[in-house]
Amino acid sequence: MARVIFDEERCKGCKLCTTVCPKKIVIMDTDRLNQKGFHPAGVKEMDKCIGCAFCATICPDCVIEVEK
Amino acid sequence: MARVIFDEERCKGCKLCTTVCPKKIVIMDTDRLNQKGFHPAGVKEMDKCIGCAFCATICPDCVIEVEK
Amino acid sequence: MMHQEIIIAGFGGQGILSAGRLLAYAGMLEKKNVSWLPSYGPEIRGGTANCHVIISEDTIGSPILNSATTLIVMNKPSLEKFENLVVSGGIIISDSSLIDKKSERKDITTYEIPATKMASDMGNTTYANIILLGKLIAKTGVISVESFEQGLKKVLPQKYHHMIPEEIKALEMGMNY
Amino acid sequence: MMHQEIIIAGFGGQGILSAGRLLAYAGMLEKKNVSWLPSYGPEIRGGTANCHVIISEDTIGSPILNSATTLIVMNKPSLEKFENLVVSGGIIISDSSLIDKKSERKDITTYEIPATKMASDMGNTTYANIILLGKLIAKTGVISVESFEQGLKKVLPQKYHHMIPEEIKALEMGMNY
């Protein structure tokens, strides 16, 4: 049981988090733009998250918090 | 047959030449002062000179010319 | 005497600076006095960009605009930042596919064009800026389409000249929107 | 009003600067105004050194001397360089064991003392400068022997205080020469 929380307004849509998730569950939300004009990243299938924090580790903007 | 010529007025009396002569014939002339106020170096027993130019090689002030 | 003061603003990467440059170039080809001044500096990193363009039959004093006859905007922050600089009776042209807000000023004319959407339909969102320029030309006559095309030829490196017909098409779409 | 302007000059290593300093120190102890200024810079490398000392009951303007009431010289180049700066009626004190030349000026008094020779006879050529100072004191009364001794105590590090009697002896030899 793990959970990731995205501070979406801080996301710059760089996609780095999407490349490191072992579960491939981090994806960009291409439908939405945040205030800064970026498509934010997020996790759809949260139940697959193992809380490895890889996504958070590579995020340059401290967007992601991980709970486990 | 070799010969060394000292440009005495250039000599600063540092004695470096006296330490390298294999024949130990370079000596300071403690009786005289040149214009600059130094005891100049010179060779007394010129006939012993082998023209190795060691004295000239170490002289910082290009005082010595060597002929052979 | 013709005297246009134009601010173009939006995100970096939207072709803000080059749109202004094309405008100025065309103006120059029409023997008008022109100046172009970009915003420069680290705020570019923050993502916004703008430029000031003056096209005038008079000599140009300062290239810095404290007011504008026309504002072209391609994002919301820029609209908010610059709308008050537009002179009474002036024009705002905005990309409505990116900006959900309308200027509330009543003393100016606003044109909303879904330029990015239209450009995307053309197959290349980078034409959005040209579409907006088209509207500017149509409404102010600041330059002619011919000068614009001539300018394009000067400014674009040879290898991109094949794109010119598309650019003109975009311009005309804007003019006719 | 007492006002002495003294130039001391010679080779580096002859104690030129320290002689001047001792003089100034003694003057200060006598509550006179004093200044001491060394020549500085790369010419030291060339071997010459000099200093300007002023001892005065008046306040001192410039510490730089353009003329001197007394000149003490310890080599020939210095004699040649400075003899013309001595005021009419002034004094030249020279170390005759090092300088074979005499000043040709007739309007001044010259004292020639074989100071280096005398010092060497004392067993230490470094006293030569003190011997010459002795003559200066004798002829000008610019400072007293007591002040000189007091000054020495202030200036010399404790570990050299055992040399003071010798220094005083040298001074007196100069005074009495």
Place this chain on the structure above:
Amino acid sequence: MATVFKKPHALRDVPLHYCPGCTHGIVHRLISEVIDELGIEGSTIGVSPVGCTYNNYLYFNCDMVQASHGRAPAVATGIRRALPDKTVFTYQGDGDLAAIGTAEIVHAATRGEKITTIFVNNAIYGMTSGQMAPTTLLNQVTTTTPYGRKADLHGFPIHVCEMLATLEGTAFIERVSLHDIKNINNAKKAIKKAFEVQLAGKGFSIVEILSTCPSNWGLNPLEAMKWLQENMLPVYQLGNFKGKDLEV
């Protein structure tokens, strides 16, 4: 559920101004995590460079000083000598440290100045729009090497760690990279060790971090990570150059 990852305390809760995907942000967080873990936020003074991170003083919760271009090691020296009990780090780019600041870093290092330098090597001048840095690779195109960097005209990339390792005053030197999770974790370890070396009074410590500059490399952040891996790694060998086994 417990929080297993969150913004460290030493990093202030404000958005960073860097370009999307710029790894400067990762470096900021790693430093902050180390400061947290060592419990030195209250006794640390950071020195900001001139470069894209000129105002990273806004991001760290410890006291911060902005230094002139390249002189952060000198500024840090001034601070550290005045505050012998505090911890001081500099944060410097490759232009800042390896070009204009060469003398200052070499001498802080040879003096064994008790400071920690975080050296972010992105092979380019980010801030001023992509000029050649001393660390720019051969053939790399930049705004001042439009035909690629050529050894005979522009010289060779400089290897800062290798150069500083010749200096006796250096206690800890390591080069790390940020191109994947494993390397990011290694980077953090190196940063931590570098601070520990300072805390133990052992001398000068530096961590060189291979980083990306998507904007000036003209690549997106993912491509940039790949470019770093494919082009920088072969030139800049990762690893420890000094102090690996230093007891701290």
Place this chain on the structure above:
Amino acid sequence: MATVFKKPHALRDVPLHYCPGCTHGIVHRLISEVIDELGIEGSTIGVSPVGCTYNNYLYFNCDMVQASHGRAPAVATGIRRALPDKTVFTYQGDGDLAAIGTAEIVHAATRGEKITTIFVNNAIYGMTSGQMAPTTLLNQVTTTTPYGRKADLHGFPIHVCEMLATLEGTAFIERVSLHDIKNINNAKKAIKKAFEVQLAGKGFSIVEILSTCPSNWGLNPLEAMKWLQENMLPVYQLGNFKGKDLEV
């Protein structure tokens, strides 16, 4: 009888202003002999430093430029880039080259600038009356280390050859000494090779020459030679660091 030794042509016939026994004079003669032997006097431009030899432009027969303190490599770069067919050398002391001029020498070296640097290391600032140089030995007393150089306060002696050898642009690096005839002859060979490397367009060349400063060491010239031998040689290893076998 033939003259087997006399003042080289490239050395002007004027007295040198250096202190008695100062080995700067030997270095001047060796450079001049090399210039003579290579026949490059008419095509060589020398750059004088700030230091005791600030006005050695008076002593060399080739064209000469006086540079600001530490910047001789930059000045030489300007000259060499403007005159691609000429030969350019800098003459620098250890304060000039290894302190204030660190950035300039490192970057001339890493650029592979086609210049030759004659680096006279006398472990002290001669000109300004004996302050600590970056090359001053540990425990050496100078006017700014009156209690001896201490590693923890003043840092460690810097090893210029070793440091520059880490830079790819360097083609030839050698450290020599002047404490006896054999070493003086070696020094000359190294200087000659360094110039040849430049003439062959191979890159940056430097010869570090261990030298004496009797005046500021407080020793007579003979003692100074001995001090060099006993104290500097153990710290500054003689020998070639790069380009020994370079074909020129």
Place this chain on the structure above:
Amino acid sequence: MGEKLLMKGNEVIAEAAIRAGCRHYFGYPITPQTEVAHYMAKRMPKIGGVFLQAESEVAAINMVYGAACTGVRVMTSSSSPGISLKQEGISYIAGAELPAVIVNIMRAGPGLGGILPAQGDYFQAVKGGGHGDFKMLVLAPCSVQELYELTVEAFNLADKYRIGTMILGDGTLGQMMEAVEFKDEENIVHYEKNWATNGTNMERDHNIITSIDTNPEILESWNLRLQDKYKQITENEVRVEEYNCDGADLIVAAYGSVARIVKNVIKMAQKEGIKVGLIRPITLWPFPVNSFEKYAEVTKAFLTVEMSAGQMVEDVRLAVNGKAPVSFYGRTGGIIPTQQEILDKIKSILNR
């Protein structure tokens, strides 16, 4: 004259230098003048010239010094903090009497300041940021076209007088695009440089370039030679634009991009019946003292407008020498004074 081109000020500086025969550029990046370097980096390799990015501004100015010694035309460019770092080198260039062109595209200060335009380095350029008694010839263009013309001229003047010549612009001028019309051929004046250190070729005695002499008499004679040269320059090379000055109620003194703004202010004022003139120094040193002297007797008031806290105003005061009041209006931090602000200031001075 060729066709009109739309170019950035910074690029025009580079192009003009190349047209003036400059084939050697040494610089270090800094906003807002970096495009000079970018342009040079592109062009120089194509025309056999040298573009070299130095390791610092200090190195760059010393490379300039070195190249200038050989007699070639050489340039560097930077912006405020970078120019501060060059001060020792600039003083050496003066002392050694070398011709060199130095561009300062000013940004806001002090310290790291900001990158927006400012004119806060006037004192540094004109009074001497470096040590010792020396002057640079300082040219202050106000348009891209003038940037071109004065850059070419700067090389001629530098060679003519063996003097460091500065182009002093600001971020606006460097960053803006404007029409520029290049001449078909430049007026490049060639001066004999038999002092250059480019190798004796065994045909002459060695040349020496230096700025030191430990003999004060000799060093003073060098200084007197410099002062003499400066006098000549003051007599021969003053450039100034006087605009609308005759019969003006108030004369504004302004240079560079501020002068452009003032010209618009003059038109605004005219509409309100106020006659305003402009003295625009084109050479900041030598300063156009005569222009001010001439009008000091007849004009009610002077106003100096600068993007600074008040620097050129001192030279205006020195020139006016108490004969009329001299006011000041300035903005700092990268803020450009607006026409309205200036007009308001004029009106308040004239009590209107």
Place this chain on the structure above:
Amino acid sequence: MGEKLLMKGNEVIAEAAIRAGCRHYFGYPITPQTEVAHYMAKRMPKIGGVFLQAESEVAAINMVYGAACTGVRVMTSSSSPGISLKQEGISYIAGAELPAVIVNIMRAGPGLGGILPAQGDYFQAVKGGGHGDFKMLVLAPCSVQELYELTVEAFNLADKYRIGTMILGDGTLGQMMEAVEFKDEENIVHYEKNWATNGTNMERDHNIITSIDTNPEILESWNLRLQDKYKQITENEVRVEEYNCDGADLIVAAYGSVARIVKNVIKMAQKEGIKVGLIRPITLWPFPVNSFEKYAEVTKAFLTVEMSAGQMVEDVRLAVNGKAPVSFYGRTGGIIPTQQEILDKIKSILNR
């Protein structure tokens, strides 16, 4: 007051700094001020202070910047070329509003120049050798005793106003020995430094020291704050010696060691029946404008004497503002004007 000691000016600077509580010195050797460093190197280790020989003047001024950030009293010293290299750092110190004491014992310029005394860096010190609009407080002592007193004062003023404070002397002053009498206790004024970056100790928000803001409004507000401070200093900190000025036929303006010479000239002149006065600015910035204004109405003429080609004379002219003629006499290259030369000049001005 203690006993009188005979000390070198340079050593007195160092001793005075230590007495003023300075425990941090960063410098780089250069003639004619090296004895400051030698003295510090000897004393600092004995009193728990820091003496550090930096790798260059650039590094030294940045170490000063760093130490100043922590709130300690800190000093550097150098001479002309070295001060030029510090200009960027000095501008940063101004921008970041840090207190620091900078000593310039001037030598002859420009370039490498010579090591003999000169006053050719007046403009650099007073107008701003660095970029941007800033000022240093500049103190110009004329005796070893005053070197002592003003050095102590410099630290107080630096702290009071958070400003870079310069002691501007020349080689004569640094090299000469004169009697100096130290006080038993110094007047050290302690100012709260809650802005210092010395660790938050987790008890306050972080402190930041910086000189950049990319928002021009903010940067301008900083500049206005600086200008405000400068105004305060101008109002409160002017120091000047007026000597023999009342009823003088001619007033000489001179500072530092030249002023000493002028005092002797005044006596010489007196003997010839000429009444000469002296205005000796002790603060070069802020300049004692009022003293000149006061006498400008009543004195026939002013003469400025400097060891330069004419620098302070501009400030004299600005202060006199055309109300009386201002002449200049100067020597350069390390030459010190003699009493006779100055007297001759005075006579020629007064037609005697």
